[in-house]
Amino acid sequence: MVKSRREKLLLLLLAALVAGALLYYALAGLLGYEGRLDQQILRKQALLAKARTLTARLGQFSGRSAAARKRKGSLIGHIEQLAARNALKDRIRLNRVPLDKSKGLEAIDVKVDRLALDELVGFIYAIENSQPILVVDQMEITPSIRAKDLMRLSARVLAQK
Numbered sequence: 001m002v003k004s005r006r007e008k009l010l011l012l013l014l015a016a017l018v019a020g021a022l023l024y025y026a027l028a029g030l031l032g033y034e035g036r037l038d039q040q041i042l043r044k045q046a047l048l049a050k051a052r053t054l055t056a057r058l059g060q061f062s063g064r065s066a067a068a069r070k071r072k073g074s075l076i077g078h079i080e081q082l083a084a085r086n087a088l089k090d091r092i093r094l095n096r097v098p099l100d101k102s103k104g105l106e107a108i109d110v111k112v113d114r115l116a117l118d119e120l121v122g123f124i125y126a127i128e129n130s131q132p133i134l135v136v137d138q139m140e141i142t143p144s145i146r147a148k149d150l151m152r153l154s155a156r157v158l159a160q161k
Contacts, residue, residue, distance in 0.1 A: 075106045075159050078134075082126045086119060088112055097156065104161050107137070112153045114144050120151055127157055134159050 003011070012026040076094050083092045091114055097107035112123065120141065129136050144150040 086123045086126055106159050106161050108157045109153045110157055114147055114150045115153055143154050
């Protein structure tokens with residue numbers, strides 16, 4: 001099939017237009033990708049700066065808190081002291097929980113009966129915010145057997161050895 005000069009010129013113009021469009025969209029895609037990468041780099045740099053700031057602050061506090069983290073005596077004794085500070089010494093029962101020694105954790109079951117809501121919240125707050133750090137692993141709050149308007153706390157407290 002023989003094409004006229006006009007048809008050849010139109011086909012050449014169409015090919016140039018398609019090639020130009022492909023080149024335009026390829027460059028636009030690359031420039032958009034570069035812009036997204038620049039935004040990601042800026043976000044990651046800001047995150048890195050925050051992390052460095054937090055690491056520096058943590059380094060300042062780690063020297064002071066390492067001595068405070070060491071617990072003198074047993075975990076049972078420490079929880080008894082917390083109970084005495086909250087006037088719960090006569091209502092608390094503590095039992096040691098056997099754990100795998102390789103984990104480096106020590107656990108105590110704590111049972112306190114005849115608790116008012118204020119006493120319950122104060123005691124849990126004292127455990128969670130004590131030095132060394134203690135964690136309430138399991139907790140169950142039920143009505144007290146002897147006094148229906150009071151509560152009973154059963155909890156498992158974990159500490160690092």
